Amino acid sequence: MKVKKFNDLDNETKALLEASIAARDRAYVPFSQFKVGAAILCQDGTTHTGCNIENSAYPMTTCAERTATVKAVSEGHCEFVRLAVCAIKDNDFVSPCGSCRQTVAEFVRKDGNLDIYLVKPDKEDVLETTLKEILPLCFKFD
Numbered sequence: 001m002k003v004k005k006f007n008d009l010d011n012e013t014k015a016l017l018e019a020s021i022a023a024r025d026r027a028y029v030p031f032s033q034f035k036v037g038a039a040i041l042c043q044d045g046t047t048h049t050g051c052n053i054e055n056s057a058y059p060m061t062t063c064a065e066r067t068a069t070v071k072a073v074s075e076g077h078c079e080f081v082r083l084a085v086c087a088i089k090d091n092d093f094v095s096p097c098g099s100c101r102q103t104v105a106e107f108v109r110k111d112g113n114l115d116i117y118l119v120k121p122d123k124e125d126v127l128e129t130t131l132k133e134i135l136p137l138c139f140k141f142d
């Protein structure tokens with residue numbers, strides 16, 4: 001894991017982070033007020049975004065990362081290259097939950113990894129990591 005300055009990143013990564021920030025603004029969070037946005041860059045160059053969507057029946061709530069995953073896969077884009085997540089809690093970076101980590105693991109690139117970027121809405125610092133770092137022993141059925 002490494003913290004980098006937003007302005008030091010390449011333009012493709014900046015655009016993905018901007019997409020996650022915009023998705024966060026669309027979050028439906030009437031109960032927790034905890035907004036999360038995600039953006040997935042696929043191997044074919046397409047980007048798919050998602051936000052968290054709460055429900056009064058709390059187990060029905062959908063995380064931003066899983067929303068973006070469902071949108072990408074339902075449009076036929078099944079090989080992910082990068083994931084950006086925008087959220088903030090107590091001025092810390094927010095990482096995907098365990099369910100989201102396992103969900104995106106189904107669609108990683110052929111080398112079995114995924115670049116992950118965590119950003120706060122202020123876009124100052126970005127935490128760069130990988131799926132293998134935050135989910136070292138992911139479950140695979142094969």
